Structures are given as C-alpha cells and as structure tokens.
Amino acid sequence: MVDTGDYASDNSSLGDLLAALRAVAEPTRLRLLVLCSRGELTVSELAQILGQSQPRVSRHLKLLCEAGLLDRFREGSWVFYRVSASGAASALAGHLVAACDASEAPVALDLQRLAAIKRQRAERAAAYFSENAPHWDRIRSLYIDEREVEAALVEIVAAAAPRDLLDIGTGTGRMIEVLAPRVGQAFGIDQSREMLAVARVNLERAGASNGMVRLGDMYQLPLPDASFDAVVIHQVLHYADRPAAAIAEAARVLRPGGMLIVVDFAPHVLEFLRDEHAHHRLGFADGEVAEWCRDAGLDPAPAQHLQGEPLTVAIWTARRQPAIVGDAHPEIAAPEQVLQP
Numbered sequence: 001m002v003d004t005g006d007y008a009s010d011n012s013s014l015g016d017l018l019a020a021l022r023a024v025a026e027p028t029r030l031r032l033l034v035l036c037s038r039g040e041l042t043v044s045e046l047a048q049i050l051g052q053s054q055p056r057v058s059r060h061l062k063l064l065c066e067a068g069l070l071d072r073f074r075e076g077s078w079v080f081y082r083v084s085a086s087g088a089a090s091a092l093a094g095h096l097v098a099a100c101d102a103s104e105a106p107v108a109l110d111l112q113r114l115a116a117i118k119r120q121r122a123e124r125a126a127a128y129f130s131e132n133a134p135h136w137d138r139i140r141s142l143y144i145d146e147r148e149v150e151a152a153l154v155e156i157v158a159a160a161a162p163r164d165l166l167d168i169g170t171g172t173g174r175m176i177e178v179l180a181p182r183v184g185q186a187f188g189i190d191q192s193r194e195m196l197a198v199a200r201v202n203l204e205r206a207g208a209s210n211g212m213v214r215l216g217d218m219y220q221l222p223l224p225d226a227s228f229d230a231v232v233i234h235q236v237l238h239y240a241d242r243p244a245a246a247i248a249e250a251a252r253v254l255r256p257g258g259m260l261i262v263v264d265f266a267p268h269v270l271e272f273l274r275d276e277h278a279h280h281r282l283g284f285a286d287g288e289v290a291e292w293c294r295d296a297g298l299d300p301a302p303a304q305h306l307q308g309e310p311l312t313v314a315i316w317t318a319r320r321q322p323a324i325v326g327d328a329h330p331e332i333a334a335p336e337q338v339l340q341p
Contacts, residue, residue: 013088016068020089023067024096028052029060031110033083036070037097038114039204040080040212049113069093073214085185122201135277142270143308149263150178152304152315157182160259162229168218168250169236173199176211179232189216218246226255234263238279244292251296256323260298262289266305266312286314293318
C-alpha cells in the first residue's frame with residue numbers, strides 16, 4: 001500500500017492536490033465551491049444561500065482557502081470569496097464544479113437563491129447609477145462619442161497584446177468590459193465601494209469572466225512592482241490632485257516592455273466642470289503628460305487626439321523599456337494572487 005502522506009511531502013504539487021481533495025470532500029464545502037465559481041460572494045451572502053450560520057460558513061471557507069481552492073479579499077468590513085484563479089487547486093476546482101449537476105438538489109436550490117441575490121445586487125447598482133448618471137451623461141455630451149474612444153483603445157491594446165491589464169479608477173468597469181476580450185486577465189481598482197458594486201454587476205452581465213475589481217487607492221496600489229503588462233487610466237486623472245504621482249504609481253506596476261495608456265481631456269476652459277463636478281484639472285497638455293511619464297521611467301509616444309466640441313479627448317501612451325537579455329529579474333506573483341489583503 002502506498003503511503004500518500006510521505007509521497008506528498010516529497011512532491012508539493014501532489015500534496016497540494018491531496019489537500020484540496022480533502023478540503024472539498026464535504027457536501028457544504030463542495031456547494032460553496034460551486035457558488036463561488038459563479039462570482040464573488042460575501043460570507044453573509046453565502047450563509048443566506050446555504051441557510052447556515054456565518055461562523056460555520058466562515059470555517060468552511062477558511063479550509064477551502066487554505067487548500068488553494070478559493071481566493072479571499074477584503075473591502076472595508078466586507079470579505080469576498082471566489083474560485084482561485086491560479087495553481088493546481090484552481091484547475092481541480094474547475095473540474096469539480098463542471099462535474100456537479102446544477103439541476104440536482106441541493107445545488108439547484110443554491111443557484112436559485114444565488115440568482116435572487118444577484119438580482120438584488122443589480123437593483124441596488126441600478127439605483128445608484130440612476131442617481132449619479134445624469135452628470136456623467138452631461139459631460140459625455142461635450143466630447144466625441146465614447147464608442148470612438150473605446151475603438152481607439154481596443155486598437156492600441158490589440159497591437160500591444162498584453163497578457164494582463166490593470167484599469168485604475170475603473171468606476172463602472174466599462175474599460176474592463178471593453179478590453180477584457182483582448183487580454184488573459186483584467187483587473188480594476190477603484191476607491192468607491194458603490195462603483196465597484198456597479199462594476200461587478202456590469203461585468204457579470206457582459207460575461208467578462210476574466211475580469212475582477214478591487215478596492216484600492218491609485219496613489220498606493222495594492223500591487224508589487226512589475227506585475228502588469230498594461231495599465232489604463234481612463235478619464236480619472238482630471239480628478240487627481242497629484243496626477244504626476246498617479247502616473248508614477250502606475251509606472252511602478254508595469255513590467256519591462258509594458259504600456260501605460262492615459263485617456264483624458266486636452267486643455268479646456270469649462271470651469272463648471274471644476275465647480276460642479278469636482279474636476280481638479282481642466283485638461284492636460286501633451287508636454288506635461290510626456291514629462292510625467294519620462295520622470296516615471298517611461299518612454300512616451302506621440303499623443304492621439306479625438307476632436308470633440310468643445311472638449312477634445314487625448315490618448316497618451318508610454319512604455320517601460322524592455323528588460324535587457326541576460327538580466328536577472330525576481331519572480332513576480334500573479335496579479336490575482338497579489339490583489340489580496
């Protein structure tokens with residue numbers, strides 16, 4: 001008889017898989033795995049679906065996280081869970097979820113209750129968006145059709161072919177929704193929990209399963225150096241009181257050869273945007289953005305301008321120099337691993 005314990009200790013991959021199998025070999029934990037494969041859920045939502053106490057559900061979730069089957073991340077007082085996006089246990093989780101018959105009880109009832117929770121989320125997000133959308137719509141009417149901006153961004157990202165992308169100030173998640181089909185993984189950072197709730201609903205509705213969002217500050221990104229191939233800052237910089245610092249922080253998380261894409265307004269004189277909509281800056285000149293990029297160690301490219309009336313949208317790109325062949329670089333954790341508390 002094979003002693004799997006001893007063998008596992010000599011083979012970390014096998015040991016991880018055996019630990020994952022042990023963790024999921026319990027009905028409630030398997031149900032949790034299925035639920036968390038459908039999106040990011042809080043402990044209270046999972047407890048509501050399962051009809052169990054939060055402490056009991058938390059214990060099950062702790063075991064699944066320790067086994068590498070689930071990822072855990074915090075937003076203020078809330079903690080979210082989702083199926084792990086990397087590692088051997090992640091692949092195992094995918095196989096186990098696929099093998100579960102969603103039409104059989106109790107999984108079918110779990111998914112029914114999950115659908116009800118998602119409807120509640122969508123209603124809350126719609127209410128928030130309806131309350132705040134009018135001023136966004138007014139601003140959009142002043143410049144070129146957003147579809148033209150998005151088409152230009154898709155072209156830039158498609159040519160760069162990044163493996164992963166970070167959207168700083170993701171808001172409603174629109175940039176992730178548009179650009180996720182062009183990358184392996186897309187991540188959004190925003191400091192508004194309300195906007196992140198809207199973004200999650202939008203990404204789920206769009207089927208952007210490779211997109212996720214997290215709470216974070218653009219001046220102190222919860223990420224290590226050199227962790228993304230592309231970073232987007234779309235219509236965010238005009239709110240920043242320290243735009244150069246925001247660009248420097250974005251540059252920090254770019255890998256060698258990675259691209260920064262900044263979309264914002266060219267200089268204008270619409271003071272009401274400052275007075276009524278908290279715009280800190282009334283647009284940016286090409287020269288100052290290029291200087292900020294150079295100060296951050298990036299090589300800026302010529303800007304692209306999309307003429308509107310009266311606002312013109314500018315797209316600035318800059319690249320970090322590729323690594324020199326033969327240079328030693330430390331291994332960098334995958335973004336889905338580093339976006340954890």
